[in-house]
Amino acid sequence: MTQAMFPNPVAHRGLHDRAEGYIENSASAFEAAIVGGFAIECDLQLTSDGVPVVFHDDDMKRLLGTDGLVADTTAAEITTSPLLGSAAGDCPQRFVDFLSQIGGRALLQIELKHQRDVAGTQLLARSAAEALKSYNGPVTVESFDPHLLTAIRQFGFTGLRGIITYDYADSDQNSHLTDDQRFTLRHLLHWHETQFDFISCDKNALQLPAITFWRALGKPVTAWTIRSQAEADAAAPFADQIVFEGFAPAAKSA
DSSP states (O other): OOOSSOOSOEEETSSOBGGGTBOTTSHHHHHHHHHHTOEEEEEEEEOTTSOEEEOOOSBSHHHHSOOSBGGGSOHHHHTTSOOTTOTTOOOOOBHHHHHHHHTTSSOEEEEEOOOSSHHHHHHHHHHHHHHHTTOOSOEEEEESOHHHHHHHHHTTOOSEEEEEEOOOOOTTTTTTSOHHHHHHHHTTTTHHHHOOSEEEEEGGGTTSHHHHHHHHTTOOEEEEEEOSHHHHHHHGGGOSEEEEOSSOOOSSOO
């Protein structure tokens, strides 16, 4: 399989290391990834005033030490709140500021986070698509939510789009999904709607029939989240690139 779509390992939420003061999804972690020659994976959430910000969690407790949901917080509030443990005092960035920082210096793998309602889904997709219209660097978008992939295309994003997936075997972990929905997601039966360009798959689900089927048809697969060279080597026969954290991978690990 070709690595043309993802030529370099992808730093999960940037090249972060809390012990060194580089916090996930921070400007410092992204800069470190660029210096290391890696692509960058990051996450987009939507604030209460409809602004996409680079942040992983739905709530702010773990990363900012404050109560409340990102969706109930304004962009001004979250982007002036320092990330816990950041040596540089980094705060979460607006998506447009993140794009300005990167400036085409690394391939981006941008995850659109699941939103709590249809309005939020549409607004996140539209806002991300609008921001990316003026961005000239290499970029891909991805999501666990097929509706976000479909929506961002409808709002004019013409770049590469990927579905994030895993085995969906734990019904407790996916209690918000019906059995039919889990079956559809596990087997990628949303293809007629999403028409994804690549797959980002949990490292423990790489041998699912749907993954091997689409990879055989030429859809690149990135494996997440790889945390050692041994895990990278184990994933190599089944994936075209890794999404990694916590170690320094070989230049081309898949």
